[in-house]
Amino acid sequence: xxxxxxxxxxxxxxxxxxxxxxxxxxxxxxxxxxxxxxxxxxxxxxxxxxxxxxxxxxxxxxxxxxxxxxxxxxxxxxxxxxxxxxxxxxxxxxxxxxxxxxxxxxxxxxxxxxxxxxxxxxxxxxxxxxxxxxxxxxxxxxxxx
Amino acid sequence: xxxxxxxxxxxxxxxxxxxxxxxxxxxxxxxxxxxxxxxxxxxxxxxxxxxxxxxxxxxxxxxxxxxxxxxxxxxxxxxxxxxxxxxxxxxxxxxxxxxxxxxxxxxxxxxxxxxxxxxxxxxxxxxxxxxxxxxxxxxxxxxxx
Amino acid sequence: xxxxxxxxxxxxxxxxxxxxxxxxxxxxxxxxxxxxxxxxxxxxxxxxxxxxxxxxxxxxxxxxxxxxxxxxxxxxxxxxxxxxxxxxxxxxxxxxxxxxxxxxxxxxxxxxxxxxxxxxxxxxxxxxxxxxxxxxxxxxxxxxx
Amino acid sequence: xxxxxxxxxxxxxxxxxxxxxxxxxxxxxxxxxxxxxxxxxxxxxxxxxxxxxxxxxxxxxxxxxxxxxxxxxxxxxxxxxxxxxxxxxxxxxxxxxxxxxxxxxxxxxxxxxxxxxxxxxxxxxxxxxxxxxxxxxxxxxxxxx
DNA sequence: TTTT
DNA sequence: TTTT
Numbered sequence: 001x002x003x004x005x006x007x008x009x010x011x012x013x014x015x016x017x018x019x020x021x022x023x024x025x026x027x028x029x030x031x032x033x034x035x036x037x038x039x040x041x042x043x044x045x046x047x048x049x050x051x052x053x054x055x056x057x058x059x060x061x062x063x064x065x066x067x068x069x070x071x072x073x074x075x076x077x078x079x080x081x082x083x084x085x086x087x088x089x090x091x092x093x094x095x096x097x098x099x100x101x102x103x104x105x106x107x108x109x110x111x112x113x114x115x116x117x118x119x120x121x122x123x124x125x126x127x128x129x130x131x132x133x134x135x136x137x138x139x140x141x142x143x144x145x
Numbered sequence: 146x147x148x149x150x151x152x153x154x155x156x157x158x159x160x161x162x163x164x165x166x167x168x169x170x171x172x173x174x175x176x177x178x179x180x181x182x183x184x185x186x187x188x189x190x191x192x193x194x195x196x197x198x199x200x201x202x203x204x205x206x207x208x209x210x211x212x213x214x215x216x217x218x219x220x221x222x223x224x225x226x227x228x229x230x231x232x233x234x235x236x237x238x239x240x241x242x243x244x245x246x247x248x249x250x251x252x253x254x255x256x257x258x259x260x261x262x263x264x265x266x267x268x269x270x271x272x273x274x275x276x277x278x279x280x281x282x283x284x285x286x287x288x289x290x
Numbered sequence: 291x292x293x294x295x296x297x298x299x300x301x302x303x304x305x306x307x308x309x310x311x312x313x314x315x316x317x318x319x320x321x322x323x324x325x326x327x328x329x330x331x332x333x334x335x336x337x338x339x340x341x342x343x344x345x346x347x348x349x350x351x352x353x354x355x356x357x358x359x360x361x362x363x364x365x366x367x368x369x370x371x372x373x374x375x376x377x378x379x380x381x382x383x384x385x386x387x388x389x390x391x392x393x394x395x396x397x398x399x400x401x402x403x404x405x406x407x408x409x410x411x412x413x414x415x416x417x418x419x420x421x422x423x424x425x426x427x428x429x430x431x432x433x434x435x
Numbered sequence: 436x437x438x439x440x441x442x443x444x445x446x447x448x449x450x451x452x453x454x455x456x457x458x459x460x461x462x463x464x465x466x467x468x469x470x471x472x473x474x475x476x477x478x479x480x481x482x483x484x485x486x487x488x489x490x491x492x493x494x495x496x497x498x499x500x501x502x503x504x505x506x507x508x509x510x511x512x513x514x515x516x517x518x519x520x521x522x523x524x525x526x527x528x529x530x531x532x533x534x535x536x537x538x539x540x541x542x543x544x545x546x547x548x549x550x551x552x553x554x555x556x557x558x559x560x561x562x563x564x565x566x567x568x569x570x571x572x573x574x575x576x577x578x579x580x
Numbered sequence: 581t582t583t584t
Numbered sequence: 585t586t587t588t
Binding site: 011077079112114115116 | 446512514547549550551
């Protein structure tokens with residue numbers, strides 16, 4: 001409505017469990033690592049090629065964050081739409097870093113779970129445990145908020 | 146068609162003239178710097194806020210690259226759709242850099258010019274000159290290809 | 291969020307002035323007739339072809355309805371997104387009729403004006419007059435609400 | 436690229452098996468009946484409401500038609516994008532009819548299967564049988580091509 | 581790091 | 585007519 005459009009739309013799979021953090025005010029923020037892939041046949045060699053792209057998705061919208069936390073897991077298929085937003089910061093070694101994320105925040109945000117319904121899907125996540133991710137993905141994890 | 150979707154859609158304005166480069170094979174690649182903005186009223190203070198986001202758009206599709214080169218200029222309004230793609234590289238000082246771009250390459254790419262028709266719009270750009278931009282937006286310029 | 295997506299996105303021009311109606315409760319509903327066109331070269335004959343498609347757009351969202359009423363006119367270029375919705379009714383002669391419309395209602399709706407800024411654009415429409423359209427596009431006009 | 440955009444995007448389920456027809460030239464055209472639904476809580480009564488919308492999707496693109504014919508079935512979940520196109524015709528009783536369809540034809544078309552992989556999914560449909568639908572959906576079926 |  |  002502001003005269004411009006900024007949207008990123010993904011249909012892909014989670015590379016790991018959602019990462020759940022809490023702000024100092026107690027608001028939950030959920031971060032996803034989503035893979036999309038495209039494949040094509042190389043015109044010259046004829047071989048099948050695949051390119052995988054990893055996207056960092058940050059969910060500020062409370063309702064969507066809760067859904068993501070409770071129902072998405074490593075491997076889950078998801079459809080989502082948010083805004084592109086870039087952040088710049090200086091890391092511990094004084095180097096300037098830059099990251100682009102897909103932010104699900106306002107009303108235009110979309111998150112649709114595409115996993116087939118399983119019984120477990122409706123069980124809420126226990127308060128303790130579950131959302132600590134395995135510690136992999138250090139590069140993305142190290143991005144300050 | 147590969148079972149995933151990776152799309153970024155922008156409706157915004159160019160921050161500077163398109164940047165036109167040629168690969169060693171003579172293929173033209175056009176890079177755009179596109180601004181989108183969103184504005185909202187701060188709930189606590191009530192003041193009007195605006196956030197501008199800059200996007201780097203790289204056009205590999207020949208037809209769209211030609212249109213961009215010939216008809217887009219600093220300030221032009223454009224609607225476009227492409228794929229998100231991230232690149233990592235090591236800069237001169239040995240530091241690892243990372244950039245996310247919107248790539249217009251395949252069939253799903255879209256580029257629509259939204260400027261009102263002017264006489265000049267149909268005049269092709271001269272081979273010499275034109276695409277040196279004013280030197281603003283330095284951060285994006287410094288990203289190597 | 292209900293597990294499904296239903297969206298229509300248009301970038302096109304108004305074929306006539308917006309049509310403004312009021313419900314019995316006094317709520318304004320604005321209807322647009324929007325043209326999109328595609329052109330292609332016929333593979334067999336080589337001639338240039340064009341196909342124009344007319345879309346009926348109904349705006350229930352108050353904010354967007356107000357913008358449409360005040361700033362859109364015959365010929366205006368607009369970008370919008372809404373939901374597809376079909377209606378069936380029986381006309382005066384007892385025949386069953388069917389129409390599909392694009393509804394701008396909820397939070398996911400988008401309406402962006404793409405006309406260049408003119409002074410007149412900011413002048414509100416007078417209460418009397420203005421929204422009688424030229425009488426073209428009769429087919430769409432005859433659809434009852 | 437023609438200066439306008441006309442897109443419909445659905446994420447929904449098939450209400451019946453795909454309908455496969457052949458043109459006189461032997462080209463296969465596949466028609467889908469896709470449901471999307473939205474649900475909301477009525478503000479005044481507080482009850483849960485649901486609205487289901489049925490969409491007619493016609494696939495002219497050969498590759499996508501083949502995928503739809505082989506892998507989609509009643510109940511399948513699918514993500515797709517095509518163009519809105521309306522047709523008018525006179526039925527047997529001389530009445531003028533009107534229908535809006537989502538056409539998957541050109542390069543911008545998208546079709547993604549969202550069913551979990553089953554063994555059967557990769558088995559091609561036998562030449563005989565399978566695609567005769569139950570004869571329900573008479574209204575849509577009766578639309579001439 | 582996912583999925584096909 | 586689907587699905588949740």
